[in-house]
Amino acid sequence: MxxxxxxxxxxxxxxxxxxxxxxxxxxxxxxxxxxxxxxxxxxxxxxxxxxxxxxxxxxxxxxxxTPDAEQIDTAMRPEPNRALVAELMKWLVRRMTQERTGYLAMLELRLEATRRPALQAELNRAVREELDRNIRFHLDAGLPGDADTVLTLYLAMTGLLLEHFTLPGMLPAADLDRVVETLVTRIVPGG
The missing domain is CATH 1.10.357.10 (Tetracycline Repressor, domain 2)
Incomplete structure (x- = not known):
């Protein structure tokens, strides 16, 4: 090799x-x-x-x-509240939009994983590890909500991104920030 x-x-x-x-x-x-x-x-x-x-x-x-540590540090400067979570989710959508090719490739890999058990096992491991890291980050940062909040946000954001990238006419880019705000308001506890 x-x-x-x-x-x-x-x-x-x-x-x-x-x-x-x-x-x-x-x-x-x-x-x-x-x-x-x-x-x-x-x-x-x-x-x-x-x-x-x-x-x-x-x-x-x-x-x-994955954003670099400096970008994360900058993003985490405001007070840890629901408004910050909304900004972080909007940032996520912007980053994934900038990395559109990578996101589409990951969707292709996920589909291929339904036919390849070894790939499915590796993606299950990698995605679960990343989700666990995100849960720890959320809790350690003192952001509102618990592990279920992060899981629900993850599922909501992956659904939003799937629609945005595969059926862009269904969810226009101009509506993304508003939809993210709605999702965060409905999922993340206030306070």
Whole structure:
């Protein structure tokens, strides 16, 4: 296996682009090589097979979607209340909109996971781990609500993003902030 981390990251970014554009069925080593602009056969030197490529692409998506610590520190400066939760959820929607390709690729991976038990196990592990981290963060930051509040927000926001990215005419972008405010008001305790 080749060990150039920059090349591996570039190949994974290319795989994410292919997933978002062509779906999981279009994700081949040849398509990844072409998208990355590298010689044919390069991706096969970095990944043991298609399952490995899918799993590592999922991990790379999470890296791309996670804000850096400085951004989080800046976002957490206001008082921890429901208004801050609303701002954090709006920030989440903006970040995912900026990382649209990654979000669409993750949706493709989730669909593919229904047919690939190993991928499903890895995505279950990774998404559950991220949700648990978010719950701990929410509680440690003193934001209103409990673990069920965070779970409900997670489910509401994933549904909102699914609609926004797959049926943009159903939920216009101009309405997103208002919808996020409504969701947070209904889910997060006041005070």
């Amino acid at each position: 080749a060990r150039n981390p920059e090349r591996r990251a570039a190949l994974l970014d290319a795989a994410i682009d292919v997933l978002a554009r062509d779906g999981a069925r279009g994700l081949t080593f040849r398509a990844v090589d072409a998208q990355a602009g590298v010689p044919a056969g390069t991706a096969s030197n970095y990944f043991t097979g298609r399952d490995d490529l899918l799993t590592q692409a999922g991990a790379r998506i999470h890296v791309r979607m």
